[in-house]
Amino acid sequence: MSRGTTALINLENLKHNYGVLKKMAPNKLVLVIKADAYGHGIKQVVQTLGSVDCYAVATIDEALTIRAYNKKVKILLLEGFFSEDELFIALENNLDCVIHQHQQLSLIDEIKTDKKLNVWIKYDSGMNRLGFDEIGFQVAIEQLKHHESIKHITLMSHFASANIPNNHFTEQQKQRFLQFKYPYPLSLSNSSALLTNNNLNDEWCRVGITLFGVSPLQGKDAKDFNLKPVxxxxxxxxxxxxxxxxxxxxxxxxxxxxxxxxxxxxxxxxxxxxxxxxxxxxxxxxxxxxxxxxxxxxxxxxxxxxxxxxxxxxxxxxxxxxxxxxxxxxxxxxxxxxxxxxxxxxxxxxxxxxxxxx
Ligand SMILES: Cc1ncc(COP(=O)(O)O)c(C=O)c1O
The missing domain is CATH 2.40.37.10 (Lyase, Ornithine Decarboxylase; Chain A, domain 1)
Structure with a gap:
């Protein structure tokens, strides 16, 4: 007999949850699979779900792990790059990058390449973690919108308390983000925002925990949303x-x-x-x-x-x-x-x- 301490990962439940979220989302999904797919195994998740709309991770290493199993799929680096070397790797491997601070704009200006980058410009609507303030956000958009090294622009922000239903601060963050009127796709919802159905209709919902059949909402179980624990x-x-x-x-x-x-x-x-x-x-x-x-x-x-x-x-x-x-x-x-x-x-x-x- 062995000690038997085992994490059983049910890949059918993973596919089921993906199907449920796909139906629930107004448009496209970014599957957030950082930290080894929330401890489930990034390789197995990518091998099981294959070419989805987009995967998102925190680090270059995580992104390259996905790239090793899927040459084409869209991959978003949620913290972007921190050096010229990392920007170069992102360009070489066709990784979309979150742009959240001025140093990254300078690195884009300095890089010499004929490759083009997809950027997700991040507005800090109240989380006070990553992202530009109101002025910086508009400056970044102006700087990148006709930049020769930029292919597509998406605009994003991140909720602080969407796991608390009917939260006033979430509504405030939403209004702050939606005040900008640019002709670019938007990404704001995380799992909580998607489950609470806040009619955001953003082009890209970024979901992590729900993919693994876990509810982020206080007082609610995954099965309340027809999600199954992976x-x-x-x-x-x-x-x-x-x-x-x-x-x-x-x-x-x-x-x-x-x-x-x-x-x-x-x-x-x-x-x-x-x-x-x-x-x-x-x-x-x-x-x-x-x-x-x-x-x-x-x-x-x-x-x-x-x-x-x-x-x-x-x-x-x-x-x-x-x-x-x-x-x-x-x-x-x-x-x-x-x-x-x-x-x-x-x-x-x-x-x-x-x-x-x-
Ligand atoms: C920027 C960003 N978007 C989306 C997510 C996904 O959040 P959740 O797992 O609650 O769906 C995360 C997770 O930490 C995140 O950092």
Missing amino acids: MTLKTNVIAIKNVKKAQTIGYSQTYTTKNDTNIAIIGIGYGDGYPWILTDKAYVIINGAHAKIVGRVSMDMMAIDVTGIKNVSIGNPTLIWGQNGSDQLPIEIVASHAQTIPYVLLCQLTSRVHYKYV
């Missing part, structure tokens, strides 16, 4: 103990048994990316039943209370999040117990977790 995380029982009443379990003795208790030790811990903060806080599913985590999450394992759960044995599969037959434990729930967001849980799994594509 990742299921599971492990096995590696040991079983009967612990008497009034005994402590694990490091720092944070948990004391109230009665005689059956404990299963399962093969996942913070060394695999499971949040240590879930000590005494969350549950997993074993043999169709909820089993509470008791005591500290260790590096490689943790204890769960299986008292009253039938037929628990060594090697027993245990659902950490996702879906296994009729058993379901949405990652959104695990994230809320950990006071974090599903994005973090997906991205922080470590290389020790075995990935299986089904």
Whole structure:
């Protein structure tokens, strides 16, 4: 028996979610697959979905990984380039670039090439992260609109709080962005904005988390939108103990048994990316039943209370999040117990977790 800590990646569910989002989007989709496709595997996602409208990533390395599997597909670099070398790589590999600061405009002016670049000029409508202010945005557009090294221009901005439905600030950001009247395609929506159907009708919706069957909206599950979780995380029982009443379990003795208790030790811990903060806080599913985590999450394992759960044995599969037959434990729930967001849980799994594509 192996420890069995496995992320099962369901590529049929990935295709299903892509189909759902395609129908939902008013126009074209940018599939955001940075950070190794939110921890799902960039290569497998690109091999499965193939030539979509556009992929987006954060780094040149991520973009080149996609290019290695697909020579033609449109790829957007969400942070653009930071040096002449990177601009050169972007031009050579036909990568669209987000332009968000003046240094990039100077680099475009200085580059000597007959290749042309697609640029997505970014307006900072209130996120205060990347993007030009109101004046800088218009200056950048004026500078690039007849530039000999520029092919197509798209205008973009990014929401700060679209995950909170009916949010006043989201409306403000939208109005700030829509005040500009240029004859270029627009891109503003992320997954949250698309799900809350804010009638933006932008040419390009940039979706990440929903592609992986996870809801970014507070209080909503993926299945509320007919999205299916792509990742299921599971492990096995590696040991079983009967612990008497009034005994402590694990490091720092944070948990004391109230009665005689059956404990299963399962093969996942913070060394695999499971949040240590879930000590005494969350549950997993074993043999169709909820089993509470008791005591500290260790590096490689943790204890769960299986008292009253039938037929628990060594090697027993245990659902950490996702879906296994009729058993379901949405990652959104695990994230809320950990006071974090599903994005973090997906991205922080470590290389020790075995990935299986089904
Ligand atoms: C600029 C930008 N657009 C779109 C997205 C996709 O967001 P989501 O995964 O919430 O759909 C991201 C993700 O971080 C982003 O940084």
